[in-house]
Amino acid sequence: MKKMALKFDFSNLFEPNISGGLREEDLESTKEKVIEAIKNFTENTPDFARLDRKWIDSVKELEEWVVNFDTVVVLGIGGSGLGNLALHYSLRPLNWNEMSREERNGYARVFVVDNVDPDLMASVLDRIDLKTTLFNVISKSGSTAEVMANYSIARGILEANGLDPKEHILITTDPEKGFLRKVVKEEGFRSLEVPPGVGGRFSVLTPVGLFSAMAEGIDIEELHDGARDAFERCKKEDLFENPAAMIALTHYLYLKRGKSISVMMAYSNRMTYLVDWYRQLWAESLGKRYNLKGEEVFTGQTPVKAIGATDQHSQIQLYNEGPNDKVITFLRLENFDREIIIPDTGREELKYLARKRLSELLLAEQTGTEEALRKNDRPNMKVIFDRLTSYNVGQFFAYYEAATAFMGYLLEINPFDQPGVELGKKITFALMGREGYEYEIKDRTKKVIIE
Numbered sequence: 292m293k294k295m296a297l298k299f300d301f302s303n304l305f306e307p308n309i310s311g312g313l314r315e316e317d318l319e320s321t322k323e324k325v326i327e328a329i330k331n332f333t334e335n336t337p338d339f340a341r342l343d344r345k346w347i348d349s350v351k352e353l354e355e356w357v358v359n360f361d362t363v364v365v366l367g368i369g370g371s372g373l374g375n376l377a378l379h380y381s382l383r384p385l386n387w388n389e390m391s392r393e394e395r396n397g398y399a400r401v402f403v404v405d406n407v408d409p410d411l412m413a414s415v416l417d418r419i420d421l422k423t424t425l426f427n428v429i430s431k432s433g434s435t436a437e438v439m440a441n442y443s444i445a446r447g448i449l450e451a452n453g454l455d456p457k458e459h460i461l462i463t464t465d466p467e468k469g470f471l472r473k474v475v476k477e478e479g480f481r482s483l484e485v486p487p488g489v490g491g492r493f494s495v496l497t498p499v500g501l502f503s504a505m506a507e508g509i510d511i512e513e514l515h516d517g518a519r520d521a522f523e524r525c526k527k528e529d530l531f532e533n534p535a536a537m538i539a540l541t542h543y544l545y546l547k548r549g550k551s552i553s554v555m556m557a558y559s560n561r562m563t564y565l566v567d568w569y570r571q572l573w574a575e576s577l578g579k580r581y582n583l584k585g586e587e588v589f590t591g592q593t594p595v596k597a598i599g600a601t602d603q604h605s606q607i608q609l610y611n612e613g614p615n616d617k618v619i620t621f622l623r624l625e626n627f628d629r630e631i632i633i634p635d636t637g638r639e640e641l642k643y644l645a646r647k648r649l650s651e652l653l654l655a656e657q658t659g660t661e662e663a664l665r666k667n668d669r670p671n672m673k674v675i676f677d678r679l680t681s682y683n684v685g686q687f688f689a690y691y692e693a694a695t696a697f698m699g700y701l702l703e704i705n706p707f708d709q710p711g712v713e714l715g716k717k718i719t720f721a722l723m724g725r726e727g728y729e730y731e732i733k734d735r736t737k738k739v740i741i742e
C-alpha cells in the first residue's frame with residue numbers, strides 16, 4: 292500500500308481568508324530566523340530526530356519474551372506514558388482491551404497507569420491476570436514519585452502472589468543514572484534504555500513508546516519510517532515545503548499578536564491522546580520564565596484540547612465569539628477503519644441523514660466548524676490524515692517535535708528543560724517525609740475558606 296503523507300492546510304491563518312490574518316510579508320520579517328532554526332536543526336540534529344536503529348532493535352530483542360503475556364501495563368507519567376497512550380488509542384481499535392486474545396491476533400492488551408489515583412490503579416488491577424501480565428515501568432529519571440509508587444505496588448502484588456517480579460517487570464530508564472537503573476543492576480531486571488539526550492516528552496519514538504506499541508502489534512518500523520521522512524522534510528529551508536517550520540512560524544507570529552492559546556481539535560476519538568501528547572510537548576517545552584539570556588520573558592502558548600464534534604457543543608461558542616486569543620488546529624481523519632451507515636427511519640425530518648455514512652456527518656461537522664471560524668476571522672489550520680496508520684502517526688510526532696524545537700528557537704528559550712516542575716515535586720517529597728527535603732506550608736495570613 293502506498294504510504295500517504297500527512298497534509299497541512301494553513302490557508303485559514305492567512306489574509307484574505309480571514310481579515311487580520313497573516314500576510315506573506317509577515318512571514319518575511321521572521322523568515323531568516325526560521326531558516327537559522329532549520330539550519331541549526333540540520334547541523335546539530337537533536338537526538339530525538341536521529342531515530343537510532345538501536346531503539347527498534349533493543350525492543351525487538353524482547354519480542355519472544357513479550358508474546359508470553361496477555362497484558363502489558365505501562366507505569367509511567369508525562370512523557371513516559373502519554374506517547375504510549377497516543378499510540379494505543381490512535382493505532383488500535385478503541386475496544387482493543389475488551390477483545391479476546393484471538394481477536395487481537397495474539398497481541399497484548401495495553402493499559403497505561405499514568406496517575407497515582409487509587410481508583411485508576413485498582414480498576415486496572417481488577418482487570419488483569421497477574422500470571423500473564425507484564426508491567427513496563429518507565430521513568431527517564433528513574434525516580435519520579437508517582438512511578439516509584441506504582442512500581443512498588445506492582446512489585447508488592449506480584450510478590451504477594453508468589454510471582455517473580457523479575458519475570459513480570461521490564462524497566463525502561465536512563466542507561467546509567469537513577470534509582471531504577473540501580474535496581475536493574477543490583478537485581479537483574481530486564482531493561483530498556485531511554486537515550487540520555489532525548490527528553491521525556493520527545494521520547495515516544497525511543498524504547499519508551501516502542502515497547503508497548505510492539506507488544507500490541509503496532510508496526511514500529513513503519514512508525515519510524517513516517518517519522519524519518521517527516522524529519523527529513525523538516526530540514527527544507529523553503530517554508531512552503533516544511534510543515535514544522537510553518538507551524539512554528541505561524542504560531543510564533545500569532546503569539547506575538549496576543550494569541551496565547553493553541554487549541555488542537557481532533558475529529559476522531561482515536562486521536563484524543565495525540566492531542567494530550569501535544570499538550571505536554573507544547574506546554575512544558577515553551578512555557579518558560581527566562582529566555583536564553585536569562586531575562587524574564589514569561590512566554591509560552593497554552594495548549595487546549597478539544598474533540599470534534601463533541602466539543603462543538605461545549606467549546607465552539609467561545610471559540611467563535613469569545614476573545615480572539617486562539618489559534619486552532621484541526622486534526623482531520625479522511626478515512627475511518629470502521630463505518631456505519633445511518634439507517635432511514637422513514638421520517639421526513641431525518642431524511643438529510645438517511646443512508647449517509649456516519650463519518651460523512653463528522654467530516655461535514657469539521658468543515659462546518661472550520662468555515663464558521665473563518666467567517667468569524669478566527670485563525671485556524673488543519674492537519675489531514677488520510678488514515679490512521681503507523682506511518683502517519685510517526686509523521687505527526689516528528690512534525691510536532693520539530694515544530695516545538697523551531698518555536699523554542701524563535702522564542703529564544705530552551706525548549707528542552709522544565710525547571711518550573713521542580714518546586715511542586717520538592718514540596719511533595721517534603722510532605723511525604725522524604726529525607727533531605729524540607730518545606731513548611733505556612734498558614735495563610737489571609738484565609739478565604741468556605742465549608
Ligand SMILES: O=P(O)(O)OC[C@H]1O[C@](O)(CO)[C@@H](O)[C@@H]1O
Pocket residue numbers: 368369370371429430431432433434435438491492575709712
Ligand atoms: O520519565 P520521568 O523521569 O519519570 O519523568 C516523567 C515526566 O515528569 C516530568 O519531568 C515533569 O515532571 C516530565 O518532563 C516527564 O515527562
